[in-house]
Amino acid sequence: MTLITILGFILIVIGIWGMLSQSNIIKIIIGFSIVDTGIHLVMVSIGYLKDRTAPILDEAVGKAEALARVVDPVPSALVLTAIVIGLAVTALMLAYAVKLHEMKGSLDIHDLKELKW
Amino acid sequence: MVNTLYTIAAMIGLAALLLAFVRMIIGPGAANRVVALDVMTIVSISLIVFLSAHFGRGIYLDIALVYSLISFVGVVAMARYLERGL
Amino acid sequence: MIKKYAVLLLLGAFALMLLPFVTEVTPFEELSPVAQKYVKDGPDELGSANLVSSVIVTYRGLDTLGEVAVLFIAAAGVGFMLRRKGDVKKSLRREASGILRSGTVFLFPLVLLYGIYIFLHGHLTPGGGFQGGVVIASGIVLLLLADVSAKINGTVLQWIESLSGAVYVALGVLGIVLAAGFLDNRILPAGEFGRLLSAGAIPLIYSLIGLKVGAELVGIIDSMQKDEL
Amino acid sequence: MITVFIIVLGLVMIAAAVLAVQQKSLLSAVLLAGVISLLASILYLVLAAPDVAMTEAAIGSGLTTIVFLFALNKIRKQGKHD
Amino acid sequence: MELAGAIVTLLGSLFLFLGALGLFRMPDIYNRMQAGTKATTMGTLLFIAGLAMGFHETIGVSKVIIIILFVIFTNPLSSHALARAAHKAGIPLAKETVMDDLAADEAKEDSAMKGTQEGEEL
Amino acid sequence: MKKIKHAILSFLGLMLIWVMLTPPDMQEIVAGLIVSVLVVLLTLGMEPVLGDIRLTPKSLLYGVLYVLVFLRELLVSNLDVARRVIDPKLPIKPGIVKVRTKLQSRIGRTILANSITLTPGTLTTEIRGDYLYIHWIEIRHEDLEGATRDIVQKFEKYLEVIFG
Numbered sequence: 001m002t003l004i005t006i007l008g009f010i011l012i013v014i015g016i017w018g019m020l021s022q023s024n025i026i027k028i029i030i031g032f033s034i035v036d037t038g039i040h041l042v043m044v045s046i047g048y049l050k051d052r053t054a055p056i057l058d059e060a061v062g063k064a065e066a067l068a069r070v071v072d073p074v075p076s077a078l079v080l081t082a083i084v085i086g087l088a089v090t091a092l093m094l095a096y097a098v099k100l101h102e103m104k105g106s107l108d109i110h111d112l113k114e115l116k117w
Numbered sequence: 118m119v120n121t122l123y124t125i126a127a128m129i130g131l132a133a134l135l136l137a138f139v140r141m142i143i144g145p146g147a148a149n150r151v152v153a154l155d156v157m158t159i160v161s162i163s164l165i166v167f168l169s170a171h172f173g174r175g176i177y178l179d180i181a182l183v184y185s186l187i188s189f190v191g192v193v194a195m196a197r198y199l200e201r202g203l
Numbered sequence: 204m205i206k207k208y209a210v211l212l213l214l215g216a217f218a219l220m221l222l223p224f225v226t227e228v229t230p231f232e233e234l235s236p237v238a239q240k241y242v243k244d245g246p247d248e249l250g251s252a253n254l255v256s257s258v259i260v261t262y263r264g265l266d267t268l269g270e271v272a273v274l275f276i277a278a279a280g281v282g283f284m285l286r287r288k289g290d291v292k293k294s295l296r297r298e299a300s301g302i303l304r305s306g307t308v309f310l311f312p313l314v315l316l317y318g319i320y321i322f323l324h325g326h327l328t329p330g331g332g333f334q335g336g337v338v339i340a341s342g343i344v345l346l347l348l349a350d351v352s353a354k355i356n357g358t359v360l361q362w363i364e365s366l367s368g369a370v371y372v373a374l375g376v377l378g379i380v381l382a383a384g385f386l387d388n389r390i391l392p393a394g395e396f397g398r399l400l401s402a403g404a405i406p407l408i409y410s411l412i413g414l415k416v417g418a419e420l421v422g423i424i425d426s427m428q429k430d431e432l
Numbered sequence: 433m434i435t436v437f438i439i440v441l442g443l444v445m446i447a448a449a450v451l452a453v454q455q456k457s458l459l460s461a462v463l464l465a466g467v468i469s470l471l472a473s474i475l476y477l478v479l480a481a482p483d484v485a486m487t488e489a490a491i492g493s494g495l496t497t498i499v500f501l502f503a504l505n506k507i508r509k510q511g512k513h514d
Numbered sequence: 515m516e517l518a519g520a521i522v523t524l525l526g527s528l529f530l531f532l533g534a535l536g537l538f539r540m541p542d543i544y545n546r547m548q549a550g551t552k553a554t555t556m557g558t559l560l561f562i563a564g565l566a567m568g569f570h571e572t573i574g575v576s577k578v579i580i581i582i583l584f585v586i587f588t589n590p591l592s593s594h595a596l597a598r599a600a601h602k603a604g605i606p607l608a609k610e611t612v613m614d615d616l617a618a619d620e621a622k623e624d625s626a627m628k629g630t631q632e633g634e635e636l
Numbered sequence: 637m638k639k640i641k642h643a644i645l646s647f648l649g650l651m652l653i654w655v656m657l658t659p660p661d662m663q664e665i666v667a668g669l670i671v672s673v674l675v676v677l678l679t680l681g682m683e684p685v686l687g688d689i690r691l692t693p694k695s696l697l698y699g700v701l702y703v704l705v706f707l708r709e710l711l712v713s714n715l716d717v718a719r720r721v722i723d724p725k726l727p728i729k730p731g732i733v734k735v736r737t738k739l740q741s742r743i744g745r746t747i748l749a750n751s752i753t754l755t756p757g758t759l760t761t762e763i764r765g766d767y768l769y770i771h772w773i774e775i776r777h778e779d780l781e782g783a784t785r786d787i788v789q790k791f792e793k794y795l796e797v798i799f800g
Contacts, residue, residue, distance in 0.1 A: 018453035088277035329482035590753035
């Protein structure tokens with residue numbers, strides 16, 4: 001549905017705004033996860049076909065009529081794995097943030113002066 | 118007639134979700150937001166069951182079940198964080 | 204100040220870039236050719252009622268293997284980042300209330316049963332290995348939350364994880380030998396469509412994925428939680 | 433009917449996202465990110481993708497929030513001992 | 515049967531709304547939790563039961579019963595955990611509050627075991 | 637002894653839930669048997685909370701009565717909350733009171749606390765030893781005995797027979 005596509009794009013833009021404008025590392029990670037959600041919404045909404053139902057065959061959808069009644073299963077499969085990867089990446093980033101806080105005692109990226117040119 | 122009643126019920130459920138979200142916005146403090154999130158999850162479980170009936174697919178109910186278990190774990194984690202027991 | 208404008212400019216550029224997706228793309232009326240093949244032949248070829256599962260486990264099985272590997276690397280990375288040598292102080296956590304503890308003891312078997320239900324029925328209902336593994340991991344997190352003295356046995360966790368991973372790959376290789384290719388599910392009989400014992404090896408492979416994902420996620424949580432400073 | 437659903441949930445999600453970015457308190461920001469995932473999984477159901485909805489429910493609003501909480505907890509403890 | 519289901523669902527949604535309204539109007543977190551827990555539990559129960567009555571051919575009844583059982587058992591438990599956490603975190607009660615036995619008892623205990631330091635480090 | 641009772645009861649409970657989750661089919665029932673036994677074996681090391689349930693005809697009868705009382709109280713409590721929330725003056729007089737319970741078994745206390753949370757105007761906040769601390773939305777008795785009589789005893793007489 002187009003509405004959900006637009007919603008996904010708005011979420012992506014908000015997330016990028018958060019990542020760029022905030023200086024706290026945890027807030028940047030939250031922005032990243034918002035972008036993640038937005039991208040997943042866009043991908044699933046592109047696979048949606050009007051008035052169709054989930055690609056799981058049971059009493060409601062028979063084998064014969066499946067071709068005319070189900071949505072695209074490929075984006076679903078893609079997004080499903082992407083969500084799990086998103087969790088792994090988020091956990092890894094948080095581990096970095098914890099380590100960084102242990103070394104520097106601060107979560108603000110302005111306090112990390114060594115890498116600035 | 119019957120369908121209109123169901124639709125009205127779902128709309129009232131959405132209104133409840135919105136009201137809980139207002140509490141989420143005004144807070145004050147994280148603890149109140151956790152309470153609001155708890156209420157929002159419970160309302161969402163109802164809405165998922167409604168969507169399952171609306172689309173006529175009984176298999177969607179599994180998601181409501183996952184929600185009722187996972188939201189419990191999440192709220193307990195937040196509570197333990199607040200009382201410094203994590 | 205300059206930074207603020209730069210951010211705004213970048214966001215505007217992004218919005219302009221994304222705009223054609225909204226205005227010019229017309230929604231599809233038909234399934235794409237690949238999806239048509241999956242939907243038309245999938246149920247008869249593989250015997251799985253959930254087409255998403257058949258795509259994940261068999262048609263794009265190699266991607267899933269890669270994904271599980273990425274998850275493993277992330278878990279190892281978290282464990283590596285947060286490892287701590289020597290001086291671990293006494294844990295300073297507040298005890299959970301007795302009501303929560305006995306409620307957890309009552310609820311944990313239910314969570315476990317539901318997780319197993321999800322990954323055994325990956326080919327019939329929404330769900331599968333990833334979701335089931337996450338539900339089981341949440342159950343174990345619940346135990347960690349409710350009991351201050353609860354510890355996770357790292358050796359058992361590693362054994363579960365590596366054993367299920369090894370069996371997963373072995374099943375994949377068996378697919379080359381007995382059926383059409385790597386991770387083909389037709390190494391077991393297809394069974395009757397729509398019952399529990401159907402879809403060849405999909406329930407088996409999904410159970411292994413579930414165990415592996417669950418073990419990895421518990422590992423991540425464990426390294427996040429233990430060794431308080 | 434479903435359109436009303438999408439519009440209301442979408443507006444709430446956008447508001448939650450903006451607040452999550454603007455919020456001063458980290459814990460509140462994490463909770464608002466949890467709300468986004470919660471409502472996204474309802475939208476996945478509308479989009480006829482129950483597998484994705486279940487994954488988002490279990491991971492997005494469950495485990496991600498818990499992992500964030502554990503990390504915040506570790507950071508809080510480190511702050512105490514400085 | 516369908517009409518009865520619709521009416522039960524409508525009733526349930528009204529309780530859900532009242533729960534959210536209570537969450538909105540009450541003065542402090544404990545009273546909010548009171549409204550939030552009770553009304554939403556009952557509301558969900560009625561909402562789901564009504565849907566099961568109206569659509570029992572398509573969605574089945576047994577899974578709905580399991581959802582109701584889970585909600586009835588987990589909802590008060592999580593509320594209890596939250597209420598305890600809120601009190602331990604020192605969130606104040608509303609100004610209408612008459613008495614607080616728990617805080618009184620905790621203060622008594624703290625003065626009794628002064629010097630052990632255990633309470634301080636948490 | 638308690639452990640065996642716990643194992644059998646939890647096996648039966650898990651099996652019931654499995655049968656309700658799955659469609660009626662022979663394969664599913666066999667799978668349910670295997671999975672339930674597996675889960676019971678995996679959780680054998682935990683506390684046998686269900687071992688406290690008494691299995692006499694009287695306790696079963698009281699169990700049914702308890703469910704009926706609980707449902708009535710749930711309905712009453714919701715009407716009570718509705719009345720308070722709708723009233724523009726918001727008639728509340730909250731506070732935390734202390735009550736005592738006679739129940740000894742842990743699962744019995746848990747169910748008592750949950751029931752109290754779902755009944756009119758009360759919310760279990762903390763448990764310490766034999767005392768429960770309860771947030772009451774409209775305090776009617778400030779003393780221990782009065783509050784115990786009002787809040788706890790309507791459930792306790794049933795739960796005492798079931799769990800002891």
